[in-house]
């Protein structure tokens with residue numbers, strides 16, 4: 116049986132949701148972020164040298180330790196074809212499917228993380244004069260690059276989701292749940308949770324629809340506290 120090494124408030128929520136949608140039997144090993152630094156604990160480094168989550172250990176012949184949420188999502192979707200969470204190369208939506216599957220970690224997450232890390236750097240205690248200069252530099256970097264990148268990404272996703280809704284689809288690609296949804300929900304729900312009023316309506320609508328899925332609710336129960344889930348979550 117696979118074991119998911121789950122870190123609270125993290126991308127491994129993607130995998131809990133995926134496992135619930137597949138109806139997979141698995142073990143869960145929780146790891147908790149350091150409350151001060153927000154970083155993963157050493158217990159995760161003991162499993163996987165990068166010390167990042169999600170990580171899944173498989174009871175296959177070569178005792179695989181698999182990191183990268185995209186790789187994990189693809190692995191389980193491909194090895195459970197009956198659930199039909201992938202799109203085949205001969206399907207007209209195949210290229211769109213690959214695009215959104217990779218857009219999540221390739222384009223959407225980097226400016227989000229940069230905003231988060233640089234924002235945290237601004238709140239760190241520093242001597243007064245150094246703080247004034249450091250904050251200016253941080254703002255310059257954010258304003259020149261990461262903030263506009265993030266805004267462009269949001270507009271790009273919003274336009275796509277508006278088109279999907281106009282075509283009667285609840286999902287990112289075609290008219291069914293695919294691995295692209297597991298990948299895209301995480302950055303979108305994180306943004307909706309941190310700035311609900313400033314997010315555009317189709318992104319908010321999409322996040323709400325995914326949150327209402329029974330398997331998503333099941334995943335919340337399995338993972339415990341999660342800052343980016345629906346506000347009324349247990």
Ligand SMILES: N[C@@H](CCC(=O)N[C@@H](CS)C(=O)NCC(=O)O)C(=O)O
Pocket residue numbers: 122124125126127153154155166167168169182183184185220
């Ligand atoms: N691209 C990787 C990123 C993994 C990653 O950075 N995970 C974060 C949680 S969302 C983490 O483990 N952070 C803890 C740390 O860096 O100490 C993936 O998609 O799995």
